[in-house]
Amino acid sequence: MTGVVVVDQRSDWPVDIPDVEVVTAWDYLTHETHTRAPRTTRIYNLCRSFSYQSTGYYVSLLASARGHKPLPEVTTIQDLKLAESPSVLNDEIEELIQQSLARIGSSEYVMNVYFGVSLAKRHERLARALFNLYPAPLLQAKFVYRDDEWRVDTLGAIALGEVPPSHHEILYQAAGGYFTRKRSPRAKKESARYDLAILVNEDEKEPPSNARALKLFERTAEDLGFEVEFLDKGDYGHVAEFDALFIRETTAVNHHTYRFARRAAREGLIVVDDPVSILRAANKVFLAQLMDRHRIPQPKTLLIHRGNVSHVARELGFPCVLKQPDSQFSKGVIKVETEAELKRQTREMLERSDLIIAQSFEPTEYDWRVGVLDGQPLYACRYYMAKEHWQVVKRGKNGGKQEGKHETLDIKDVPAQVLTIAVQAARAVGNSLYGVDLKQFGKVVKVIEVNDNPNIDFGVEDLFLKETLYRKVMEYFLKRLEARTKT
Structure with a gap:
C-alpha cells in the first residue's frame, strides 16, 4: 500500500x-487499523475543511503524531492561513508569476493547482513552484495586475467540493501521477x-x-539500512x-536549498546542512564576528561599511x-593593491550588501581544509594555490578556471594546532558537517572561513579514508536517527 486517501464521505x-x-x-481517526499503520504510510488529506480543530485538521495532525506522512501537513495548513500577502513568496516564484501570466489579457486571474498540476500547460512551472512552497493537494491562487506587474491577491487550500466538475479529470490524473510516483527504480530492501533523501542539482x-x-x-x-x-x-x-x-547542492540563504533545509528541520528530519548552519556559515560578516567572540584566531579583520572605507589603508x-x-x-x-582600487571595489560590493569584510593579506603556499563532523575532525587536505595566483582557484574572464594541486592526509599527520583551531571554529557554528579553511604560519594557525557545505569528492577528500569517509557521514545520520527513536 503506497498511500491512503482520506475524505469526509467515501463518495x-x-x-x-x-x-x-x-x-x-472518521475511520482514519478512530479505527485501530489506521492508528497502527506503518509509519511510512502516506496520507492524502482531501477533507472538505482544514479549519482549526475540524476533522480535516485532525487528520493531518494525528497523521504526524502516528509517524505517517500527511499531505498537507498541519504546518502547511497553518502557513496557508498566513499566505494572503505576496511577501511570503520568494524571488524565484515572483519571476515565474510575471513570466507565466505575461500574456493574460485581463486584470485578474484564478489558478487552481491539483497536486502541483495546472490545467494550462503554460502555467506548469508556476503551479509546481506554488505546490512546492505550500504542499497541499488542492490550491487556489488569485492574481491581480496592479502597478504594471502581477501580484498574488490570495493563496489558499480549497476543498474537494470546490473543484469544478470540468476539472475532475485533470484532478484525478494529477492525483494518480502523484500517488504512483516511484520512490526508486529498484524494489525497496526489506532491511x-x-x-x-539526497538533494542534488545535475546542472x-x-x-x-x-x-x-x-x-x-x-x-x-x-x-547501513x-x-x-x-x-x-x-x-x-x-x-x-x-x-x-543530506544536501549535496551548493547552499545559500535566499535559495531553495535553505527552504529544503528549513522545512526538513521543521518536520523533524535529521538534516545536513541544517538551516542554522546555512545561515551562519553563508555569511562571512557573521563568521568574522563569531570567531572574534570565541577568540579564535583569524587574519586581522575589519567590518566595512560606507562610513569607514577610509580606515582600511x-x-x-x-x-x-x-x-x-x-x-x-573564491568568487x-x-x-586590492591601491587606494583607488579599494574605493572602486568597496563601492561595488556595498551596493549588494550594507556590510562587507576586509582582511589583511597573509599569503601561504597552501590552505588547510579540515572536515569536521559532529565536533570531531573527519578528513584533512592541503589545497595549494593555483599557479602564479594567490588563491586555490584562479578564474579566467571567459569562465574558465585553474586549480592548484591537493594533498589528502591522515588526521594523525596534521599538526595538532591546526586540528584544535579547526574543531573550535566548527563547534562555534554548530555540530553538523563543516569544512574549515585555515592558514598556518609556523606554529600560528588562523581561520579563513567555515563552510557549511564542504566538498567531499571522489579522488580528493577521500584519498586517505576512501569508503570509510562516506560511511562515517552516513553513520552520523544513523546515530542521530537511532537516538531520536530511543527518546
Whole structure:
C-alpha cells in the first residue's frame, strides 16, 4: 500500500488508483487499523475543511503524531492561513508569476493547482513552484495586475467540493501521477530501516560532491539500512516523506536549498546542512564576528561599511582582501593593491550588501581544509594555490578556471594546532558537517572561513579514508536517527 486517501464521505473520491486505499476521515481517526499503520504510510488529506480543530485538521495532525506522512501537513495548513500577502513568496516564484501570466489579457486571474498540476500547460512551472512552497493537494491562487506587474491577491487550500466538475479529470490524473510516483527504480530492501533523501542539482557546474562520491554515499547508506532517493529542487513537496535529508547542492540563504533545509528541520528530519548552519556559515560578516567572540584566531579583520572605507589603508595596509559576505568558491573575494582600487571595489560590493569584510593579506603556499563532523575532525587536505595566483582557484574572464594541486592526509599527520583551531571554529557554528579553511604560519594557525557545505569528492577528500569517509557521514545520520527513536 503506497498511500491512503482520506475524505469526509467515501463518495467524495469515486476513482480507483492501484495501491491507494480510500477511507473516511472518521475511520482514519478512530479505527485501530489506521492508528497502527506503518509509519511510512502516506496520507492524502482531501477533507472538505482544514479549519482549526475540524476533522480535516485532525487528520493531518494525528497523521504526524502516528509517524505517517500527511499531505498537507498541519504546518502547511497553518502557513496557508498566513499566505494572503505576496511577501511570503520568494524571488524565484515572483519571476515565474510575471513570466507565466505575461500574456493574460485581463486584470485578474484564478489558478487552481491539483497536486502541483495546472490545467494550462503554460502555467506548469508556476503551479509546481506554488505546490512546492505550500504542499497541499488542492490550491487556489488569485492574481491581480496592479502597478504594471502581477501580484498574488490570495493563496489558499480549497476543498474537494470546490473543484469544478470540468476539472475532475485533470484532478484525478494529477492525483494518480502523484500517488504512483516511484520512490526508486529498484524494489525497496526489506532491511531498510530509514528513508534518506539526497538533494542534488545535475546542472550545477561545481557541486560539493561529484558523481562517484554521490554513488558511494548511496551505497554506504544502503549498507547501513537506508533507502536512498536523490531529489532535485522540484521535489520540495516530498521532503516530509523521509527521515533524513543530506544536501549535496551548493547552499545559500535566499535559495531553495535553505527552504529544503528549513522545512526538513521543521518536520523533524535529521538534516545536513541544517538551516542554522546555512545561515551562519553563508555569511562571512557573521563568521568574522563569531570567531572574534570565541577568540579564535583569524587574519586581522575589519567590518566595512560606507562610513569607514577610509580606515582600511591605515588599519590593514596594501594589499588587503575584500570579501562579499556570501562569497563562495573564491568568487566575491578580491585582493586590492591601491587606494583607488579599494574605493572602486568597496563601492561595488556595498551596493549588494550594507556590510562587507576586509582582511589583511597573509599569503601561504597552501590552505588547510579540515572536515569536521559532529565536533570531531573527519578528513584533512592541503589545497595549494593555483599557479602564479594567490588563491586555490584562479578564474579566467571567459569562465574558465585553474586549480592548484591537493594533498589528502591522515588526521594523525596534521599538526595538532591546526586540528584544535579547526574543531573550535566548527563547534562555534554548530555540530553538523563543516569544512574549515585555515592558514598556518609556523606554529600560528588562523581561520579563513567555515563552510557549511564542504566538498567531499571522489579522488580528493577521500584519498586517505576512501569508503570509510562516506560511511562515517552516513553513520552520523544513523546515530542521530537511532537516538531520536530511543527518546
